[in-house]
Amino acid sequence: MNLRAFVKLSRIEHGVLTSLIVIASYVIAGGRNTIAMVLLFLSSLLTEIFLFTTNDIYNIEEDRINRPDAPLVRGEVSIKEAWFLSLLSLIIAILLNALGIVMKYLMTWSIVILLMAIILGFSYNYRLKRVIIVNNILVATTSSLTFLYGLYATSSIPPTLNIPYLLFTVSFLATIGRELVKGAIDVAGDVRASVKTIANVYGIKSAVILAVVFTFIAVFISPLIVIQALHEFYGLVLSVGVLMTDAILIYICIMLLRSTNYMDRFRFWSLGAMAITIIAYLVFALLLFVH
Structure with missing residues (x-):
C-alpha cells in the first residue's frame, strides 16, 4: 500500500480535524493534562481510520459509480490490506482509551462514547446504510459525538457543560441536512447498491426540502450556543464563528430552494460553514488553554 493510497483510504485529514475537536472539548471542560490529550487525539484519529x-x-x-478514483476501486489497496489497516486501528484506539482510564488520565465515561461511535459507525457501514432515514441519523450521530468524547474524558459522572451538548445538537441537525443533499447527488450509485435514501424513494425535491428544514432548525437552535459562550472567557470568538456559519447556511438554503442545481455547492458550502464554527471552537479552546 503506497502512502498516497493510505491517506486517501483512511481520510487522515478528517481524522486529524476530529481529534482536534475532541481535544477542544476536553480543554473547554477543564482538562489540561497533556498525556490525556495525546491519548484522546490518537484514539480519535485511529477510530476515524477504522470507520x-x-x-x-x-x-x-x-x-464504482460515485467515486471511481477511490483506492479500493482503482486497486491501489486490496481488500485484505484494508481490513488489516482498519482492525489494527480499531484495536489500538480502544487500547489507548483503556490505558488512559487505567492510568487515571481519562475518565470511564470516555470509553462509553468511543464504543458508541464505533458501534454506530460500523453498523452504518456494514448494513444500516441501506435503511432509509436510519442511515442519515447514524452518520449525523457518529460525527457529532466528537463534541462529547473529550467532554466525557474529564469527569467521573456525566458532565453538564452546555456548549459541547449544544454543538452536538446543532451538528447533528446540520449533518442530517447535508447527508440528505448528498443522497440526492448520489442517487445513481445508491440505487445500484440498493441503498434507500429520501431522494431515491420520495424524490430529489423531497430530499432538498427536508434538508433545508433540518438546516434551518440547526440555525434556529444555534443562538443558544452564542448566549452560553458569551458567559465564558473568550466566548466571543466562538459566538462570531457560529453567527458566520448561520449566515452562510441561511444563504445556501435559500439558493437550494430556488434550484436543485445548487446541490453540489450546498454540499460544499455547508461543510465549509460548519468548518468555521469548528475553527472558532478550536481557537476558543486554545485561548482557554493558554489563559
Whole structure:
C-alpha cells in the first residue's frame, strides 16, 4: 500500500480535524493534562481510520459509480490490506482509551462514547446504510459525538457543560441536512447498491426540502450556543464563528430552494460553514488553554 493510497483510504485529514475537536472539548471542560490529550487525539484519529476504511470496504459498489478514483476501486489497496489497516486501528484506539482510564488520565465515561461511535459507525457501514432515514441519523450521530468524547474524558459522572451538548445538537441537525443533499447527488450509485435514501424513494425535491428544514432548525437552535459562550472567557470568538456559519447556511438554503442545481455547492458550502464554527471552537479552546 503506497502512502498516497493510505491517506486517501483512511481520510487522515478528517481524522486529524476530529481529534482536534475532541481535544477542544476536553480543554473547554477543564482538562489540561497533556498525556490525556495525546491519548484522546490518537484514539480519535485511529477510530476515524477504522470507520472510513470499513466504509470504503462495504461501499465499493457505490464507489464504482460515485467515486471511481477511490483506492479500493482503482486497486491501489486490496481488500485484505484494508481490513488489516482498519482492525489494527480499531484495536489500538480502544487500547489507548483503556490505558488512559487505567492510568487515571481519562475518565470511564470516555470509553462509553468511543464504543458508541464505533458501534454506530460500523453498523452504518456494514448494513444500516441501506435503511432509509436510519442511515442519515447514524452518520449525523457518529460525527457529532466528537463534541462529547473529550467532554466525557474529564469527569467521573456525566458532565453538564452546555456548549459541547449544544454543538452536538446543532451538528447533528446540520449533518442530517447535508447527508440528505448528498443522497440526492448520489442517487445513481445508491440505487445500484440498493441503498434507500429520501431522494431515491420520495424524490430529489423531497430530499432538498427536508434538508433545508433540518438546516434551518440547526440555525434556529444555534443562538443558544452564542448566549452560553458569551458567559465564558473568550466566548466571543466562538459566538462570531457560529453567527458566520448561520449566515452562510441561511444563504445556501435559500439558493437550494430556488434550484436543485445548487446541490453540489450546498454540499460544499455547508461543510465549509460548519468548518468555521469548528475553527472558532478550536481557537476558543486554545485561548482557554493558554489563559
